[in-house]
Amino acid sequence: MILRASGLRKSYGERLAVDDVSFELFAGEVLAVVGESGSGKTTLLRLVSGNLRPDAGAVEFATRHEGVKNLYSISEAERRLLARTDWGFVHQRAEEGLRMNVSAGANVGERLMALGERHYGSIRAAAADWLSRVEMDAARIDESPGAFSGGMRQRLQIARNLVTRPRLVFMDEPTSGLDVSVQAKLLDLLRSLTRGLGLAAIVVTHDLAVARLLAQRMLVMREGRVVEEGLTDQVLDDPQHPYTQLLVSSVLQP
Amino acid sequence: MRDDNYNFGYLDERTKRMIRRAILKAVAIPGYQVPFGSREMPLPYGWGTGGIQVTASVIGPNDVLKVIDQGADDTVNAVNIRRFFQRVTGVATTERTSEATLIQTRHRIPETPLSERQIVVYQVPVPEPLQRLEPREAETRRMHALGDYGLMHVKLYEDIARYGHVSTSYDYPVMVNGRYLMSPSPIPKFDNPKLDMSPALQLFGAGREKRIYALPPYTRVESVAFEDHPFAIQKWSARCALCGSSESFLDEVVTDDRGGRMFVCSDTDYCAGRQAGSAFAA
Numbered sequence: 001m002i003l004r005a006s007g008l009r010k011s012y013g014e015r016l017a018v019d020d021v022s023f024e025l026f027a028g029e030v031l032a033v034v035g036e037s038g039s040g041k042t043t044l045l046r047l048v049s050g051n052l053r054p055d056a057g058a059v060e061f062a063t064r065h066e067g068v069k070n071l072y073s074i075s076e077a078e079r080r081l082l083a084r085t086d087w088g089f090v091h092q093r094a095e096e097g098l099r100m101n102v103s104a105g106a107n108v109g110e111r112l113m114a115l116g117e118r119h120y121g122s123i124r125a126a127a128a129d130w131l132s133r134v135e136m137d138a139a140r141i142d143e144s145p146g147a148f149s150g151g152m153r154q155r156l157q158i159a160r161n162l163v164t165r166p167r168l169v170f171m172d173e174p175t176s177g178l179d180v181s182v183q184a185k186l187l188d189l190l191r192s193l194t195r196g197l198g199l200a201a202i203v204v205t206h207d208l209a210v211a212r213l214l215a216q217r218m219l220v221m222r223e224g225r226v227v228e229e230g231l232t233d234q235v236l237d238d239p240q241h242p243y244t245q246l247l248v249s250s251v252l253q254p
Numbered sequence: 255m256r257d258d259n260y261n262f263g264y265l266d267e268r269t270k271r272m273i274r275r276a277i278l279k280a281v282a283i284p285g286y287q288v289p290f291g292s293r294e295m296p297l298p299y300g301w302g303t304g305g306i307q308v309t310a311s312v313i314g315p316n317d318v319l320k321v322i323d324q325g326a327d328d329t330v331n332a333v334n335i336r337r338f339f340q341r342v343t344g345v346a347t348t349e350r351t352s353e354a355t356l357i358q359t360r361h362r363i364p365e366t367p368l369s370e371r372q373i374v375v376y377q378v379p380v381p382e383p384l385q386r387l388e389p390r391e392a393e394t395r396r397m398h399a400l401g402d403y404g405l406m407h408v409k410l411y412e413d414i415a416r417y418g419h420v421s422t423s424y425d426y427p428v429m430v431n432g433r434y435l436m437s438p439s440p441i442p443k444f445d446n447p448k449l450d451m452s453p454a455l456q457l458f459g460a461g462r463e464k465r466i467y468a469l470p471p472y473t474r475v476e477s478v479a480f481e482d483h484p485f486a487i488q489k490w491s492a493r494c495a496l497c498g499s500s501e502s503f504l505d506e507v508v509t510d511d512r513g514g515r516m517f518v519c520s521d522t523d524y525c526a527g528r529q530a531g532s533a534f535a536a
Contacts, residue, residue, distance in 0.1 A: 077400045099408070106411045113411065114404025120414055120480040142415050 002027045002168055002200050004068075005048050007057035017043040018054070019224040027167065028198040032215035032232065034205055034247070040224040041204045042172060048202065049089060049170045050079050061086075064167070084111050088161030092173040094153035097160070098145045104131065104156055105141040111164045130159040135189060151182035155189065162193065169194075171203045175210055187213050208251055212236055220244045256344025263310040264342040269293060273311035273466070277457060280468035285430025286398070287381050292464040302335060302360060303461030305377035309358045312373060312457070313339065319347045320354035325362040325503065325520030332360075349523050361424075363445040365502045365524040368454035370471060376439040378460040381467065383427040383437040403435050406478055414483055423488065429476045436467060438475075444487045444503045449475040492517040497528035 003025040010018045018040045025031050033041045046052035048059050050071050059071040064086060071079065083089070091097035098107050108127035109117075117123055128138040134155040145153055154174065161169060174190065175183040191214055194201055203214055211218050211232055218235050220228040220243065228241040239245045263270065269291075276290035295303040313319065319339055323332035327349040335358060336347050348354050351366040360377040368374065384394045387405050397403065406427060413421045420426075426443035430436045438449055439458060449456065449469060456469040469475065479485040493500045495516040502524055504517040519525035 076396075080400060080402065102408055102412045103415055105415055106408050109411055110404055110408050113407035114402065118407070118479075118481050120411065121482050123411060124415075 002062050004060045008047050008054045009056040010043055010047055010054050016224050021226055025200055027200055030194055030201045030215045032203045032211035032218040034211050035221035039221040041221050045170055045172055045204045084114055085164050086166050088166045088169040090157055090171040090174050094157045097157040100145050103142045103144055108160050108163050130163050134159045151178050151186055154186055169199055169201045173205055257341045260342045262343055263313055265310045270311040273307055276466045280466050281470050284469055284473050285434030285436040287465040287467045289464055290466050292461045299462040302377035304459030305358050305375050308375045308457050308459035313343055313356055317345050317356045318354050319345050320357045322359040322362055326522045351523050361440055363441055363448045365521045368452055370453045372454040374454050374456045376458045378439040378458045381437055381460040381463050381465040383435050427478050431474050442503055446477045494519045497525045
């Protein structure tokens with residue numbers, strides 16, 4: 001077990017966004033959270049990634065050296081450290097996860113510098129290395145993210161997150177907003193990275209194909225509750241809950 | 255000389271007490287920006303209202319005051335602030351660094367080494383070293399609280415990637431006592447090494463931004479840098495045309511419209527002292 005959520009509940013005023021959600025995630029496992037807009041999946045991601053304090057319930061994370069810790073009972077400084085060493089967060093819009101006014105190299109190197117790396121040469125070497133790992137041209141290291149296409153920005157964001165070798169990555173709709181061929185390449189890359197590095201990931205998506213390709217297990221959410229969970233293939237091929245059946249049957253077949 | 259219509263030091267006693275409390279807190283936490291209730295002064299913001307309020311709160315009748323603007327004692331800002339304190343306190347003033355007990359300065363630290371019986375007051379326009387990198391003040395405060403200064407190095411990285419060296423030449427940020435990142439006020443980075451382990455008490459006042467911070471005597475002050483791109487100060491190929499110094503900070507002065515120019519010390523007292531001693535030492 002690397003992350004355990006138990007009895008999570010969060011409401012915005014009267015409206016319940018996440019209601020009594022529990023799950024466990026194991027090291028190296030990719031979990032997809034699917035559901036329509038407003039089903040609470042993004043709120044759930046913010047709760048488990050330490051960005052939003054739940055009204056009830058707990059999130060526990062197995063740290064590398066210090067055992068299992070409750071995310072919301074440690075100090076903010078510890079949570080920040082965890083967020084930049086053991087975790088990554090890939091935003092839907094790359095602009096939110098990148099510093100748009102500094103070069104690609106500085107974007108990738110930022111986490112290293114925040115952790116106290118003070119050697120320009122080795123920061124630059126690490127940045128170039130990670131750019132090539134996400135299949136970008138390392139010669140473009142000094143260009144600003146504004147000069148890159150949407151798919152490239154998303155790769156850059158991934159490199160920026162993986163440079164500290166996290167064990168868990170949160171992804172919020174990582175491929176939406178990209179055209180299909182770019183999506184396919186990015187999914188390929190994500191799949192080889194998660195497999196190759198043994199990364200655990202929680203992927204929030206409304207795209208069932210993304211879940212099918214990346215995830216071993218999935219949660220289906222509706223109105224803040226988990227209505228169905230199980231192995232991805234099992235849920236998608238033999239949906240039990242009427243809402244999941246509706247989701248699966250709504251996918252267009254070209 | 256003193257105008258009795260004003261309280262000693264212009265500010266009323268309760269205001270001075272409030273500012274002294276802020277100063278005490280600032281001294282106790284070197285490099286930490288302490289908020290204070292900045293007052294209207296008979297001078298516009300940007301002309302040194304923060305420095306003046308700090309000076310007014312620490313000055314005593316026996317102090318000897320020196321005021322520097324860009325290294326010089328005879329420029330408009332220095333002349334006006336000196337005259338202001340002569341009028342509201344009647345203290346003795348001087349242009350000699352070694353004779354002063356209280357030095358208010360803008361843009362320079364004197365070349366003459368400071369001593370334990372001196373206090374230096376800096377005028378600060380922008381106290382927050384991270385402001386140009388992170389505009390949200392709530393966020394910069396959190397970064398200070400958590401010692402989260404990676405962003406500063408992102409800026410240095412970007413400079414080196416773009417220009418081959420760190421392009422900041424004044425207001426070069428420093429780490430104080432290994433804990434707080436601090437703006438040294440717009441002094442040239444040439445003066446940064448003088449901040450480190452200085453025997454004098456150094457106080458920084460920002461009037462518009464309502465912040466006071468301090469370096470107690472003998473505080474460790476490091477300029478931020480990379481291991482393979484260490485901090486370096488400016489160097490000149492010329493010497494001072496007036497006193498021949500090769501160690502001081504030089505200003506370039508254009509002397510005619512045919513490209514004639516000369517380099518002279520920016521610290522007028524230091525330069526005059528060397529000329530008087532005819533010290534054309536190598």
